[in-house]
Amino acid sequence: MSxxxxxxxxxxxxxxxxxxxxxxxxVLERIGWAIDFNPAQTCCGQPAFNSGYRAEARSVALHFLxxxxxxxxxxxxxxxxxxMITHHFSELFxxxxxxxxxxxxxxxxxWEFSRFLLEVAKVEGVGASYGCVATYxxxxxxxxxxxxxxxxRLLLSKVKGLELREMxxxxxxxxFGGTFSVKFAEVSGGMARTKIESIQKTGAxxxxxxxxxxxxxxxxxxxRAKLPVxxxxxxELLASR
Amino acid sequence: xxxxETSRNAMLSRIRTALGRREGxxxxxxxxxxxxxxxxxLSTFFACIERLNGKTFKAGSPAEAxxxxxxxxxxxxxxxxxxTVLRDCGIAALEEVTCAGADKTVLRALCAExxxxxxxxxxxxxxxxxxxxxxxxxxxxxxxxxxxxxIAIIPENRIxxxxxxxxxxxxxxxxxxxxxxxxxxxxxxxxxxxxxxxxVHGPGELHVVVI
Amino acid sequence: MAANHPEKLxxxxxxxxxxxxxxxxxxxxxxxxxxxxxxDLLPDYExxxxxxxxxxxxxxxNLDYYLEQVEQNVAAHGGKVVFCNDGxxxxxxxxxxxxxRGAKLIVKSKSMTTEELDLNERLEHHDLEAVETDLxxxxxxxxxxxxxxxxxxALHMTRYDVADIFTDKLGIEREVVPEKQTMIARxxxxxxxxxxxxxxxxxxxxxxxxxxxxVVENEGNARLTSSAPKIHIAVxxxxxxxPRAQDLSVFxxxxxxxxxxxxxxxxxxxxxxxxxxxxxxxxxxxxxILVDNGRTKLLADPDxxxxxxxxxxxxxxxxxxxxxxIGGHSYPWVYSGPIGAVITPQFHGVGKDPWLPFxxxxxxxxxxxxxxxxDIPKLxxxxxxxxxxxxxxxxxxxxxxxxxxxxxxVMRHPRVYALGGRVAAAFGPKGGxxxxxAPWFLNVAPVRxxxxxxxxxxxxxxxxxxxxxxx
Numbered sequence: 012m013s014x015x016x017x018x019x020x021x022x023x024x025x026x027x028x029x030x031x032x033x034x035x036x037x038v039l040e041r042i043g044w045a046i047d048f049n050p051a052q053t054c055c056g057q058p059a060f061n062s063g064y065r066a067e068a069r070s071v072a073l074h075f076l077x078x079x080x081x082x083x084x085x086x087x088x089x090x091x092x093x094x095m096i097t098h099h100f101s102e103l104f105x106x107x108x109x110x111x112x113x114x115x116x117x118x119x120x121x122w123e124f125s126r127f128l129l130e131v132a133k134v135e136g137v138g139a140s141y142g143c144v145a146t147y148x149x150x151x152x153x154x155x156x157x158x159x160x161x162x163x164r165l166l167l168s169k170v171k172g173l174e175l176r177e178m179x180x181x182x183x184x185x186x187f188g189g190t191f192s193v194k195f196a197e198v199s200g201g202m203a204r205t206k207i208e209s210i211q212k213t214g215a216x217x218x219x220x221x222x223x224x225x226x227x228x229x230x231x232x233x234x235r236a237k238l239p240v241x242x243x244x245x246x247e248l249l250a251s252r
Numbered sequence: 253x254x255x256x257e258t259s260r261n262a263m264l265s266r267i268r269t270a271l272g273r274r275e276g277x278x279x280x281x282x283x284x285x286x287x288x289x290x291x292x293x294l295s296t297f298f299a300c301i302e303r304l305n306g307k308t309f310k311a312g313s314p315a316e317a318x319x320x321x322x323x324x325x326x327x328x329x330x331x332x333x334x335x336t337v338l339r340d341c342g343i344a345a346l347e348e349v350t351c352a353g354a355d356k357t358v359l360r361a362l363c364a365e366x367x368x369x370x371x372x373x374x375x376x377x378x379x380x381x382x383x384x385x386x387x388x389x390x391x392x393x394x395x396x397x398x399x400x401x402x403i404a405i406i407p408e409n410r411i412x413x414x415x416x417x418x419x420x421x422x423x424x425x426x427x428x429x430x431x432x433x434x435x436x437x438x439x440x441x442x443x444x445x446x447x448x449x450x451x452v453h454g455p456g457e458l459h460v461v462v463i
Numbered sequence: 464m465a466a467n468h469p470e471k472l473x474x475x476x477x478x479x480x481x482x483x484x485x486x487x488x489x490x491x492x493x494x495x496x497x498x499x500x501x502x503d504l505l506p507d508y509e510x511x512x513x514x515x516x517x518x519x520x521x522x523x524x525n526l527d528y529y530l531e532q533v534e535q536n537v538a539a540h541g542g543k544v545v546f547c548n549d550g551x552x553x554x555x556x557x558x559x560x561x562x563x564r565g566a567k568l569i570v571k572s573k574s575m576t577t578e579e580l581d582l583n584e585r586l587e588h589h590d591l592e593a594v595e596t597d598l599x600x601x602x603x604x605x606x607x608x609x610x611x612x613x614x615x616x617a618l619h620m621t622r623y624d625v626a627d628i629f630t631d632k633l634g635i636e637r638e639v640v641p642e643k644q645t646m647i648a649r650x651x652x653x654x655x656x657x658x659x660x661x662x663x664x665x666x667x668x669x670x671x672x673x674x675x676x677x678v679v680e681n682e683g684n685a686r687l688t689s690s691a692p693k694i695h696i697a698v699x700x701x702x703x704x705x706p707r708a709q710d711l712s713v714f715x716x717x718x719x720x721x722x723x724x725x726x727x728x729x730x731x732x733x734x735x736x737x738x739x740x741x742x743x744x745x746x747x748x749x750x751x752i753l754v755d756n757g758r759t760k761l762l763a764d765p766d767x768x769x770x771x772x773x774x775x776x777x778x779x780x781x782x783x784x785x786x787x788x789i790g791g792h793s794y795p796w797v798y799s800g801p802i803g804a805v806i807t808p809q810f811h812g813v814g815k816d817p818w819l820p821f822x823x824x825x826x827x828x829x830x831x832x833x834x835x836x837x838d839i840p841k842l843x844x845x846x847x848x849x850x851x852x853x854x855x856x857x858x859x860x861x862x863x864x865x866x867x868x869x870x871x872x873v874m875r876h877p878r879v880y881a882l883g884g885r886v887a888a889a890f891g892p893k894g895g896x897x898x899x900x901a902p903w904f905l906n907v908a909p910v911r912x913x914x915x916x917x918x919x920x921x922x923x924x925x926x927x928x929x930x931x932x933x934x
Contacts, residue, residue: 022874025927026884027920032927048931050881053874059867061825063847067871074875099844155827184784188824193912195468195822197476200916201788202824205486231917234897256556260546263701263755267527270762279525283517285709288507300726356744360691364657380726392743393690397683415712415727423709426540426673426735430745431690434731439683442723443599443617444625444641445484446491452598452645453652454683454730 016127017047017082021092021223022054028223034250035088035124042134052078057095060103061189069103076113084131085121088246089222090153093123098156123153125163125221125245135169141251142172145243146215148206148229149182150222163221163245170248176213180206187228203232210240221245289420290413292378294462297411300381304437305450306458314341317405317461321370322346324403324459328367331359335372335390337405341463343370352392363398369455371395373406373435375421376462379414380436383460387431396435402455404435408462468818472793481619485790488618489781495724496778496832505720514713516836519772522671522704526762529671529704530753536674540736542749549756550580553698556752557582557661558589560694566591566660570652570692572678572685573597574665575775576700576754578610578797582663593663594655596684598648605632611791612799614722614777619790652684662688662746666699667774668714669751672707675735676751679718681728689734695746697734701753702771708733714774717834721776757810770806770842772835779829779839785822795819801829805842813849814857820846884926891922 016039020032036046056071075096079085087093097118104110128134145167153159167175186192186202193199207229210218218233218240220226226242233240253261268275298308311317318341325348332338332349344351349370352359363369371391375384383404387393396402412418415434425432439454450456475481500508522529534544547553560566569586571577571593583604586593595604599616603609605628610616617625626639629647638644664685666676676697678685689695705714711733719725738745761767780786780800791799795816796807804819813820820843829839854860873880890905892898898919901910913919925933 020927022880022884026888027923029923029925029927029930033930036931048928050928050932051877053877053880056871056874059871061844061847062821062863062867063844063849063851064864064867064871065848067867070871071874151824151826151828155831182828184824184826184828186784186824188826190909191821191824193909194818195472195785196912196915197473198785198788198822199824201476201482202784203917205784227920228917231913231919234918234920235899235916256545259548259552263546263548263759264527264530266755266759267530267701267762270759271524271526273525273527275527277528279521279528282706283514283521285707286511286514286713287709304729352743354743359743360657364653382727387738387742387745389741389743393686394744397686397690415715419709419712424673425708425733426536426675430540430734430736430739430742432733433686434727434733435729436725436727436731437729440681440729441598441645442681443597443602443615444620444622444644446488446615447622447641449642449645452649452682452684453596453656453687 013083014043015045015047016084016086017049017079019052019079019085019087019092020048021087021089023223023227024088027227028244031088031223031244031246034244035086035246037250038137038246039086042132042137044132047082049078055092055095057092058189060095060099065103072100072103076117079117079120082120084127086124086127087121088124088244089224090123090150090157090159091222091224093121094152094156096121123157123159123221125166126157126159128166129162135165137169137249139169139249139251140171141248143217144174144176144213144215145217145219145248146176146178146210146213147181148185148218148220148225150220150225151184153221154182159221163219166245166249167219173248176215178209178213180209185225185228187224192228199228200232203228204236207232207236207238207240211238216240218242219245219248287416287420289417290379292411292413294378294408294411297376297378297381300379301437301458301460304381306381306437306460309459309461311461311463314463317341317463318343320461321403325349325368329365330368330370331362331366331395331399332370333372333391333395337372337407338370341405343405352395354389359392360394363394366399368401368403369395369397369399370403370405373404374410375418376406376411376460377414377418377434378411383435384418385433385435386425386429388429393431393433397454400451400455401457401459403459403461405461405463411462468822469793469795472789475790475793476788481790482788484619484621486787488615489787492615492723492777492781496721496781499720499724499726505716511713511717512834512836515717515834516772518705518710518713519835520769522706523702523762523768523771526701526704529706530701532671533669533674533704536672537736537751538674540674542674542736542751545750545752547752547754550582550585553580553752553754554582554585557586557696558591560750561591561661564660564694566694568655568659569593569661569663570655570659570688571595571663572665572680572688573600573616574663574698575610575613575797576665576698577663580754580756582698594652596652596655596688597680597682598645601648601652602628605629609792609797612777612780613775619792656687656691659692661694661696662692663696663698664689666697666703667718668705668711669699669703669753670708670711671704673735675708675733677711678732678734679715679728680730683730686730686732689732690745693746694748695734696750696752698752698754701755701758718774718776721778721832721834761809766845767809767842769837770809772837773802773806774835776834778832778834782828782832784826784828785824789822801839802837805839805846808846808849813846813853817850817854820850881926881928888922895921897921
């Protein structure tokens with residue numbers, strides 16, 4: 012095993028939440044992994060795919076395939092983008108056997124961050140310390156497509172000073188849903204408010220997730236409601252010491 | 253060809269074209285039958301019925317069953333099916349009880365007016381507290397349906413495990429009856445604010461007597 | 464809002480009482496289901512789902528065979544199968560039969576298929592009285608509205624709404640206690656049952672090897688509808704077939720639990736034809752109407768066929784965070800929620816309500832609870848692609864298509880992407896300020912949409928790639 016990880020820093024993280032990427036790199040380096048970051052990377056193409064623009068999504072996916080052709084471990088700070096690659100790229104190339112084979116090989120090399128820590132790096136504690144009461148939001152694609160449920164909680168349980176309190180509706184969607192959040196803004200906003208009500212009931216001061224897009228939605232709604240609850244990506248918590 | 257036949261043939265031909273099938277083509281083998289029969293258990297049977305607000309009674313003898321029914325029908329009007337189980341208990345002979353007879357119109361009027369309907373049941377499904385009723389010359393459909401209270405008498409050896417066991421014993425109910433009804437608890441609704449109300453159209457009270 | 468969805472959506476969201484009614488109502492159904500499959504109450508739940516899916520797949524893949532089989536078996540027990548292409552043919556058949564038999568009054572038990580066909584309206588035009596007898600359906604029929612939910616038609620109404628409707632339509636004194644309201648309906652409908660000439664039920668399952676219909680209910684109204692009048696007509700979509708009576712166990716174990724959390728509902732009727740010789744009561748005639756009404760359009764594509772596996776349990780509605788906000792009447796057809804969003808565009812064409820497949824956050828809660836494992840999110844995604852293709856043909860949404868073409872081009876050109884991101888950030892508010900309304904230079908629909916509900920954090924000073932390069 013080479014102990015070299017290639018980061019896929021999703022477009023949302025790259026442009027809006029760079030600290031999530033920095034934190035992910037810091038955690039991986041701390042546990043002894045060398046990091047590659049190929050600046051030719053951009054996006055997984057999910058916005059186009061979810062909006063029904065398959066040809067456009069396919070062309071972005073082709074770019075992704077090129078960029079990560081030689082990467083052995085691709086680590087992603089997002090359940091949703093991971094799922095786009097491992098569960099939906101294949102649909103874009105269903106009629107192209109050669110490409111499909113490339114996708115099948117790629118699928119095995121792409122790892123959502125928390126799963127990478129537990130299943131590849133095989134670490135649970137990364138020496139993190141952060142005093143807070145936290146509640147964990149299950150992001151939909153991580154939970155239902157990648158079946159990630161207990162892993163992030165296990166990692167959180169090893170953070171010194173952190174108390175984890177489950178909210179009642181941890182598995183309910185935050186309402187982001189990509190372009191859904193602006194096309195159906197009122198519905199999306201209503202979903203976010205239902206979610207933050209449940210977050211508030213736990214008395215937590217931090218909401219944690221493995222998807223920055225969900226956190227952007229929750230953060231925006233929390234700020235609008237003037238609630239003193241912070242949002243943190245799992246990587247940011249694990250990087251704290 | 254009648255318009256109905258035209259519709260029929262057109263529909264079937266659309267379906268075959270869409271599915272890529274030929275007329276008369278046999279399907280591939282069906283998935284295996286999935287049945288997991290369970291063992292009968294009288295206390296589970298009773299517990300399930302009671303959880304649904306039904307009443308249960310274990311009669312040690314036909315005489316005990318008769319006494320239980322007699323107490324319930326006292327001062328009320330009741331209609332009983334022609335089932336031999338009821339006759340053997342002497343229920344048909346009770347003063348308040350009228351027997352079903354074979355005339356549909358008479359029976360329906362009787363059921364619509366009676367306070368209580370008394371029937372047998374062909375099986376009891378222990379795992380769900382279900383009565384299985386096959387319509388026949390002995391057991392009309394209406395007795396367990398129109399009166400506000402239904403009493404079912406069932407011999408203990410008719411209690412089986414579950415629906416899977418029923419369909420194992422009775423793989424083709426249509427060979428025996430035009431109507432097999434599974435009754436699990438009293439008639440109920442939750443259509444107004446999901447508040448549970450019993451006795452909407454069927455009986456709101458259910459008594460199950462096992463002999 | 465960008466999409467041209469109905470105004471009902473906004474009014475539903477703005478109605479606090481209605482919001483509470485929907486959220487609480489679906490919430491209770493969620494809890495009931497959860498409790499019914501929890502722990503070892505149904506240890507083989509996953510096996511049952513897999514098997515139900517296999518059986519539905521097999522049946523739909525060979526539908527013509529099972530349709531002919533059920534036709535023969537119904538005839539063998541003295542009934543008749545009638546194939547109808549659409550609502551007009553169904554209504555014509557019933558009207559004709561009613562005329563021949565001199566029938567005036569029809570009682571009906573809850574059936575989504577007849578709702579889909581607007582059967583009541585069609586019959587009323589011809590002076591036939593068709594009365595709904597399921598309590599919820601009776602209430603909404605009096606109110607003159609469509610069902611709000613596949614299994615709980617009056618989910619959106621309170622006891623006070625019901626009181627108003629009963630007072631208004633039945634001319635009785637105002638009554639607000641649900642138990643008493645129920646008894647009022649019982650008394651009115653009991654007379655209808657006893658006087659009715661024809662009873663129309665739906666069918667939860669049509670059993671091919673038996674020539675039988677299976678009707679699942681709690682109130683007893685379907686038993687009365689199928690047994691009291693001289694004529695019983697069952698109306699079912701052609702997708703309701705299952706091959707064998709012995710397959711029923713799989714489906715019945717899943718249906719009640721998924722719908723209302725019941726191991727079995729109060730009544731499950733297995734009905735095959737008119738009463739037999741010797742039987743004391745039951746109908747004298749039995750007809751099974753099997754309806755296409757667009758279903759065959761879904762058969763050609765092996766992937767889309769799964770939309771027809773649905774057993775109408777309503778679990779996907781209860782678990783859908785979108786349904787729970789917008790309610791049943793925001794959907795364009797009688798089928799609401801995720802399954803409605805999947806089948807409506809396929810029945811009616813994607814051009815009719817193009818917003819529908821997009822009204823989802825794709826959270827996948829629907830597929831997670833579907834007892835027959837319909838991959839609803841995948842179907843929604845496929846339909847989205849259909850909608851964009853359709854719009855392209857029609858020359859619509861040119862700006863959106865252009866935007867996604869630009870998006871894809873930028874994402875294939877990392878330098879442009881990096882530069883573009885920084886330019887956009889430069890336009891954002893300075894000094895760590897959050898954005899709560901759109902400044903003039905960002906006054907575009909998506910930004911307005913976002914800010915209508917939430918704030919936008921200040922842009923990052925540097926992108927990750929800048930930070931990485933500089934470290």
